[in-house]
Amino acid sequence: MKETAWNWIDTNRDEITEISDKIWEYAEYGLCEDKSSKLLAETLEKHGFKVKTGVATMPTAIIAEKGEGKPVIAVMGEYDALPNLSNKRVPHKEPLIEGGMGHGCGHNIHGTTALAAAIAAGKALEEHKLKGTIRFYGTPAEENFSGKRIMVNHGLFDDVDAALSHHPGSLNVATLASSNVISGCRFHFYGKSSHAAGNPEAGRSALDAVELMNVGVNYLREHIIPEARIHYVIEYGGGQPNVVPDYARSHYYIRAPEQDLLEPIKERVMKIAEGAAMMTETRLEADIGYGGYHKIPNRVLSEIVTANMRAVGEPQYTSEEYAFAAELAQSIELEDRETALRKNKVPDWEKYVDKDIVTTIFDAWNDGTTSPGSTDVADVSWITPTMEFNTACNINGAPGHSWQFTACSGTAVGHRSLIFAAKTMAGSVLDLLTNPDRVADAREEQLKRLRGKTYDKDPTVEAPLEKARELAKEYMGKH
Ligand SMILES: [Zn+2]
Incomplete structure (x- = not known):
């Protein structure tokens, strides 16, 4: 069953990386991701998904599904870029568009992982006549207007049994840290x-x-x-x-x-x-x-994702990819890399100080901690058991929201991690579709961690489209 999904990803590797690269080039501001969301929606339609766009007052939001009934397993994809982080596909700082937008958080890969996983798992669902629904959520404006929060407030996640998303990072781990x-x-x-x-x-x-x-x-x-x-x-x-x-x-x-x-x-x-x-x-x-809201982590889902990472296997980078990473690594201090590894309490961190790309698949070590950043994935985690896992799309020790991340997200290092993540996600979706006990365990854990707290929904929340378009003009004027 997983082979069907993984074979589809292998066979369609070029199409998948092309989509990621196109979104990387579009580099659109949150709520104004017109070209990126159109590309994703059209691709899903082409592969037999029922597609709805413009949900929850956001023209660039997407809900697409395949299959029928319970369980409903969701994958979430982001595709917004960041101001002033434009960079060419080179291992040094050189803007593609001076002062322009860039995918310095790797959301071109974020959206494409979920897209490829949904389509691939969808092929397995059809071929093996599985029960349940695979649902792709195209979630705009993570960086600036928290699109998932608006979707949550409109009740769009209410019937979901579990949700997965993949965030590019510099380590392969299905993290258990909460978020601020x-x-x-x-x-x-x-x-x-x-x-x-x-x-x-x-x-x-x-x-x-x-x-x-x-x-x-x-x-x-x-x-x-x-x-x-x-x-x-x-x-x-x-x-x-x-x-x-x-x-x-x-x-x-x-x-x-x-x-x-x-x-x-x-x-x-x-x-x-x-x-x-x-x-x-x-x-x-x-x-x-x-x-x-802060993120509610989920160990059951973390274990499913980690097992799938291991089943797919550590990505094998080529010597050219390592050379690219080594050149890029010259822009960061070894000391900063060491600080990042120690600060995040990475197990055996000393082993990774010399590595430009970390290929290890970690067990989540950080339950009970809070990562200082924030994400609108957290809002979803209050509604349904949710797991956002990371893979090493970026070089070891490079900061998030950086030109280095933009460079990696648009090149072979990012592509390799994208394919690894897509297979991991597709495998995890299929595990959840076929193991109702695990889905129930994940829900039980979520409720335990929520300690009786609930999400206060306001279905009248609207996306600030005018404000977004005004700011987009400012940031994307040079595009
Ligand atoms: Zn991000």
Whole structure:
């Protein structure tokens, strides 16, 4: 049964990598992934999936399914890119489009893994007359507007029995770490413009407010839990120095391991923003984003995925691929690689300091920990047992959201990991379709880990399309 799926992936390797490469080239901003989602939807249709697009108020969202009835096994694919991370398919920093978007988180592979796994498992489902449904979720805007959260709020995951997704990373592991809750907020300050030299006394600088707020928040850091994260950018700070800026804007992310740990920090950041407005006699408008959820890991699903990774076997890289990785590795410090391995408590980390590509398939070692990042996969994990596994698409020690990741995601190193991940996912989907006991175990574990907590759904949540299109114009103007 798995052979049917894996043979399909082997036979169609070129088509699969071509799709990934096309999405890599499109490099579209979240909620505006028009070409990428069209390509995925058309491919699914071609392979006999019933396809719906534009669900949950998002034109680029997709739900496609094959088969019938229970269980419903979902695979999720992302395809949004990141600003300022454009890079050519070369092992050094050289933007393909200066200041352009790039797949610095490997979401071109994320979406294509799920696509290939769904189609391949679908072939096995037909050929071996299996019961149940394989459902592909095309989930837009992971990086900027949390598309899965909108789909969850619209109830689109309610009948799913288990969900899988694959995130490119630098290790092969079906991780058991949770993820931080995240809250995004834009702070708009409105002041009064005036000639900065001629009439400074008449002006009230909105930029001063942004700067003072940042200073206040940086003092706050000492007095919050160490697991929390606060980071910001100044999105607009004025036009030119001789005009007192009457408008300025910062964008903050605040993160903590659970919602009740996040809320008090958010309130204190808000007080600092109000204080900054008061000090500068400017007006504050806070555009508060969502307070999401932390990820509920699942050991049952982790074990299924790990067993499938081992059944597929460690990817074998060619000497050219190792040479590419070695050249790329020159852009990172050995010390940073060591820090990354130690920080993540990778078992026997010393063994991997000299490796540019880590091929080992790990057992998940990090149950009970929280990774500092956040993902909208977490929202899905509250609704249905969910596993997002990683494979080594990126070189060892290179940061996430980096030009190095963009380079790897569009070349042979990424392709090899994509095929490995697609086979792993297809095998795992087939295991779940044919083992109702394991699906029940996964559900039982999820409920135990939720400790009676439930997801508070709001079916009226809408995607901020206008805002996204405006920002896309800014970021993709050069494309
Ligand atoms: Zn990502």
